[in-house]
Amino acid sequence: MxxxxxxxxxxxxxxxxxxxxxxxxxxxxxxxxxxxxxxxxxxxxLLIVKRDSRREPFDRNKLLQGVRIACAKRPIAMADIERVVGQIEEYLFSLGRAEVKSDVIGQMVLEKLKELDPLAYIRFAIVYMELADVEALQRELVRLMAEHR
Ligand SMILES: [Zn+2]
Structure with a gap:
């Protein structure tokens, strides 16, 4: 362009x-x-393929909303959130594919949030990776803390 x-x-x-x-x-x-x-x-x-194989059109606002919720009350500028969403969107469309799995987007958000803010990352991981059980969450926290040492 x-x-x-x-x-x-x-x-x-x-x-x-x-x-x-x-x-x-x-x-x-x-x-x-x-x-x-x-x-x-x-x-x-672009169509997003969900885990149950349903398809829905890529919705930038939905992605933005998900990232915003994960970043709520954290010292993260709206400009950074916009940048993250913009980078993910650009990447997805640059693939030139008709469909992308929702997991691909989730992993990208996790990667970006990891750089941005550890707590926002954990929040998104809990929702996205369904780290519902305490043990899985604990493992993830230990791993994260080791990385930040
Ligand atoms: Zn110009």
Whole structure:
């Protein structure tokens, strides 16, 4: 996606909106910082394959919401959360595939949160990895603490 102002090849997605027939993205050029809009046909939309094999269209806001909940009341700037979600979204669409497993997204979020904030990481892991039992949670905490030593 070349910047229409300066021709730079790298842009960052700052907003995504899906309508019935297309997906509208606001992008910011990484060179001149000007913003522009692109439209994609809905047929190019990415489907997320859930664990029970159901498919649903990728929903940026849903992903953002999940990360925000994990980061609630932590010293993490909204800009960092936006950046994480933007990076994941860019990556998913760069794969050029019609479908991506939800586990792939979950693992990406975990990787990013691990760098950002250990507690947000644990929170997301509890929900996402279903670390419901105390032993599994304890193992994960011990492992995390060893890594941060
Ligand atoms: Zn530009």
């Amino acid at each position: 070349l910047c229409p102002y300066c021709g730079h090849p790298d842009s960052r997605v700052v907003d995504t909106r899906a309508t019935a027939e297309s997906i509208r993205r606001r992008r910011e050029c990484q060179a001149c910082r000007k913003r522009f809009t692109t439209y994609e046909q809905i047929s190019e939309a």
